[in-house]
Amino acid sequence: MSVLNIIGGGMAGSEAAWQAANMGVDVVIHEMRPNVGTFAHRTGNLAEMVCSNSFRSDDSEQNAVGLLHWEMRAAGGLIMEMADAHRLPAGGALAVDRDPFAEAVTEKLKSHGKITIQPSEVTSLSGDGNWIVATGPLTSGALAEAIRAETGADQLAFFDAIAPIVHADSIDMSKAWMQSRYDKGETEEERTAYLNCPMDKETYDALIDALLASDKTEFHEGETAGYFDGCLPIEVMAERGRETLRHGPMKPVGLTNPHMPDVKAHAVVQLRRDNKLGTLFNIVGFQTKMKYGAQASVLRMIPGLEEARFARLGGIHRNTFLNSPTLLDSQLRLRRKPNVRFAGQITGVEGYVESAAMGLLAGRLAAAEIQGHAVPDVPETTATGALVTHITGGADAKTFQPMNVNFGLFPPVDLKGGRRNRPARHKAYTDRAKADWTTWLETAREPA
Missing domain, CATH: 3.50.50.60 (FAD/NAD(P)-binding domain)
Structure with a gap:
């Protein structure tokens, strides 16, 4: 055979x-x-x-x-x-x-x-x-x-991007909290599967400005920057309109901040557990083509991630x-x-x-x-x-x-x-x- x-x-x-x-x-x-x-x-x-x-x-x-x-x-x-x-x-x-x-x-x-x-x-x-x-x-x-x-x-080929991963012990939990959107899940562990970082309008607008102005990976001459819509770099989404992220990966719906339960967040950055130990978290929807130095400074603008340490930064790569x-x-x-x-x-x-x-x-x-x-x-x-x-x-x-x-x-x-x-x-x-x-x-x- x-x-x-x-x-x-x-x-x-x-x-x-x-x-x-x-x-x-x-x-x-x-x-x-x-x-x-x-x-x-x-x-x-x-x-x-x-x-x-x-x-x-x-x-x-x-x-x-x-x-x-x-x-x-x-x-x-x-x-x-x-x-x-x-x-x-x-x-x-x-x-x-x-x-x-x-x-x-x-x-x-x-x-x-x-x-x-x-x-x-x-x-x-x-x-x-x-x-x-x-x-x-x-x-x-x-x-x-x-x-x-x-x-x-x-x-x-077109181009694809990967998201950064953060060490859990570097996240400020006095600002962030654990909750799945709409408390979805059958167990308490499932209902608290995501880590949430809230943003007010001023902070959100500053983040958008920083994403737009950040130093990004450039393509080689002759390469066409086509992307798959399901894995767009975060800064490409920002370029499509200032509200795009608020209606995408940073939508604030279905979440209540226990630190300030009466204040509705303007936007929320979610992180998902990346390993069983819960020591690493993946920033949801934050695939990026920002250069490494720019990534660290921009991502640390997110409340709760001011002192973030990264196990892996994001990047852009060819996808055949x-x-x-x-x-x-x-x-x-x-x-x-x-x-x-x-x-x-x-x-x-x-x-x-x-x-x-x-x-x-x-x-x-x-x-x-x-x-x-x-x-x-x-x-x-x-x-x-x-x-x-x-x-x-x-x-x-x-x-x-x-x-x-x-x-x-x-x-x-x-x-x-x-x-x-x-x-x-x-x-x-x-x-x-x-x-x-x-x-x-x-x-x-x-x-x-």
């Missing part, structure tokens, strides 16, 4: 390897780290999280990404299993303790009898064999050039992705070289969960093909299928940009009895998706 080669050991590559190996296929993961580093990674662990530590909402009845969680759990997904094992309080969201999570994923894959991890950089897609390219947003320059040569794509609607078929194969599949963020999905879901699918499809049986396309009524449909032909190739899963990608649901409210619509989407995903999993287990 042929070996499945997977380039990249991030969320998508790790999940693809797990799925294929569990179907009985021998897998080799080619991961260039730690021999070849990247701007954002700190370790050689597989599935290392470099931006947020959140998988976002875990509500599988009212939220599309929560539905994607459900589908991956139903398929025996490794990423979701390890996320559940290392979850942190985050209200209704699924946040994980990033280092133990990555260590656990790495150990699971290393100990699997069908998986070999090869610490090497792949720089060519020439030749035969079965391949999944799951190199994520930080694809090496040499491999990016090889992909460009195979696809003929003129543009494989394909124009998938023109290049990939419905089974994630490169049309002009069908022995090569793509998975993860490089396909034009955005987010850890979406990346892992594409890895899950690519691993199953590749393994089935190696074993000699076809797997039907995933129904577009499911969260996984809606993403695949979008990136392989549902989106306009001329305007294609990375996309998170959302109900706008799903075929309309037939709600008998006239107009229904949004919760009812979302529940109808998720009920249909769960039934169709369950049926697809059963169909995909056996040769067609």
Whole structure:
């Protein structure tokens, strides 16, 4: 039986390897780290999280990404299993303790009898064999050039940003407090999962001025500063209007300051726990392209962070992705070289969960093909299928940009009895998706 080669050991590559190996296929993961580093990674662990530590909402009845969680759990997904094992309080969201999570994923894959991890950089897609390219947003320059040569794509990149992380013991709790928005959560720990820093109008306006005037990373000549809207640098949001942040990551709703319960904050900066110990906090929505010196001074303008110490400052980096609607078929194969599949963020999905879901699918499809049986396309009524449909032909190739899963990608649901409210619509989407995903999993287990 042929070996499945997977380039990249991030969320998508790790999940693809797990799925294929569990179907009985021998897998080799080619991961260039730690021999070849990247701007954002700190370790050689597989599935290392470099931006947020959140998988976002875990509500599988009212939220599309929560539905994607459900589908991956139903398929025996490794990423979701390890996320559940290392979850942190985050209200209704699924946040994980990033280092133990990555260590656990790495150990699971290393100990699997069908998986070999090869610490090497792949720089060519020439030749035969079965391949999944799951190199994520930080694809090496040499491999990016090889992909460009195979696809003929003129543009494989936009820019992405990561947020700073603060040491908890450097935060002034006489100004900040712990509370999840609207006290969401079933336990006290979940209802106090976020740390909040309130701002009055004068302080908010000063922060906006400082963001606009700050020293920022400049792009090289010829580079176009395109961004994914779901991960915009904080200063880019500020440039879109002085009130943008107050209606985005710094919205003050659903929170009461126990230090001054009668005073309504003009804006609130939230920090989310970044590790199980609670010693590190990630500044929510504060992805940035400010230079390091500017970051420290600007962020210390936030009440409660005047003496903040940073475990990691933010930064801007290149994010590689394909124009998938023109290049990939419905089974994630490169049309002009069908022995090569793509998975993860490089396909034009955005987010850890979406990346892992594409890895899950690519691993199953590749393994089935190696074993000699076809797997039907995933129904577009499911969260996984809606993403695949979008990136392989549902989106306009001329305007294609990375996309998170959302109900706008799903075929309309037939709600008998006239107009229904949004919760009812979302529940109808998720009920249909769960039934169709369950049926697809059963169909995909056996040769067609």
